Amino acid sequence: MRIHIAADHAGFELKQHLKAHFDAAGHDVVDHGAEEYDAQDDYPAFCISAAEGVRDEPGSLGIVIGGSGNGEQLAANRVTGIRAALIWSEETARLARQHNDAQVGSIGGRMHSLEDATAIADAFVAEPFSGDARHQRRIDAMTSYEKRR
Numbered sequence: 206m207r208i209h210i211a212a213d214h215a216g217f218e219l220k221q222h223l224k225a226h227f228d229a230a231g232h233d234v235v236d237h238g239a240e241e242y243d244a245q246d247d248y249p250a251f252c253i254s255a256a257e258g259v260r261d262e263p264g265s266l267g268i269v270i271g272g273s274g275n276g277e278q279l280a281a282n283r284v285t286g287i288r289a290a291l292i293w294s295e296e297t298a299r300l301a302r303q304h305n306d307a308q309v310g311s312i313g314g315r316m317h318s319l320e321d322a323t324a325i326a327d328a329f330v331a332e333p334f335s336g337d338a339r340h341q342r343r344i345d346a347m348t349s350y351e352k353r354r
């Protein structure tokens with residue numbers, strides 16, 4: 206699986222951890238920054254770049270990380286066609302894929318231990334979209350709105 210990953214300073218440690226973890230699991234990880242820890246850096250450009258990577262490679266997934274994951278989710282959702290979900294438990298991670306076909310999961314690095322955040326990221330990456338008609342209908346309604354804007 207190709208995984209586009211990004212984080213600001215608040216998610217930097219988790220990003221580095223997840224990169225090694227996903228590499229070891231045989232995934233193909235693309236790092237959209239930050240390249241180094243900088244306590245003053247800003248999340249939007251990193252997260253938008255990761256979301257663009259996902260948009261440009263259908264079938265790939267994204268993980269964006271910050272302190273809370275809120276702003277990172279908001280930034281990724283600015284990219285047309287991207288559905289980014291805040292994933293804060295293994296269950297919300299699975300549901301983001303099953304029900305929402307979210308291609309990007311956003312994690313708050315300050316909200317979880319490295320171990321718990323890794324389990325959340327793994328749950329997101331492993332879970333397929335259910336394809337259920339009611340979920341597809343709801344996704345289509347959002348896509349339709351996006352195209353009318």
Ligand SMILES: O=C(CO)[C@H](O)[C@H](O)COP(=O)(O)O
Binds near residue numbers: 213215270271274
């Ligand atoms: O989670 C985030 C955005 O939603 C950021 O990582 C967080 O706001 C960074 O905070 P600070 O600049 O105080 O370290």
